[in-house]
Amino acid sequence: MIRGTLTVATLASVILFPWPVTALLVVSSSLAVPLLPVVAGIFSDTLYYTHAAGMLPLGTIAGAAVTLAAYLVRNRLKPSIIEG
């Protein structure tokens, strides 16, 4: 239930709120839903990325990095602390 709420809130945040708010929400939720950062990154780039700016899709790249970090951290933590 909480994971579902966090996921929906993050996707809505990509549209409704400035990106630093979304980034904060994503990082704080990443331990509960590790795939959420890369999901939010892909969604953000789907909406806002334009290759004409000569930039990399930073949302997806940063999201993938945070997802990887979340996986590593969770694998190091004791499962009983995380599992709700």
Next chain:
Amino acid sequence: MRRIFSARRNALLTPTGLSAGALALAFVLAVLALRLLAPNLFWKLMAPAMDASNAVANGTHALLAGFENSATLAAQNDALSAENTALAYKNQALLEENANLTALLGTAPAPKKGILAGVLARPPESPYDTLVVAAGADAGVTRGMEAFGAGGVPLGVVTTVHTDVARVTLFSAPDMITGGWAGSTSVPITIRGAGAGALDASIQRSAGIAAGDTVFVPGPGMLPIGIVARIDGDPSAPTVTLRIQPMTNVFSLVWVTLRDSGTDLLGALQAATSTLP
């Protein structure tokens, strides 16, 4: 040997955690596929959500403004009224000067009418210094048109056009390079986007540009784009970096005008990027 991490004990692989993330990933991949395969349908579906974003932004601004001190607001109001009066007089003088020059040199060609477009998404919701505007090919928007804010201030260039929606890359987008001029002597400079609505330019220290000087870009003539807010640089270096504050706050844009300014802005854009199709 005993296993340290079993599938059951590993919190990462719990069915609930995996399913929420996996479902969300499947959803955004489907959205991405829709965006790539049917962009017009995608933007039609997303436009109401982005309107909701505008409503939230306006509501938040009104809420935060309510906390400001009334005395500060009154002082700000007085200052703005005085500035408005001064600008009205200046505008009147410029109109008169323009009329005299037109009489002297002949009739100037009438300015082209633009396409008024509402802004659906802007920074900081959009992290790439791009705007999504509610006018597309159906309204006559074409790639390479220039976007102007209130008062005819240049903002950026149309880089993607769909049926009902277009995307504008702002001059402040990182690595966006635009030719321009600075100061009363119109010193040529190369303006580089610095992200988050900011602009930079490098110039020789001896050029004599000072904080407060106006920066112009080509349009019909020279159009003001910003003001030199700060000058950074090592005292021993021959060049300095101009930090340019844009005249229009891109974070609160509501409407823009799109028109063909006759300037090859896409050429500059292509030179700045290697990823254009």
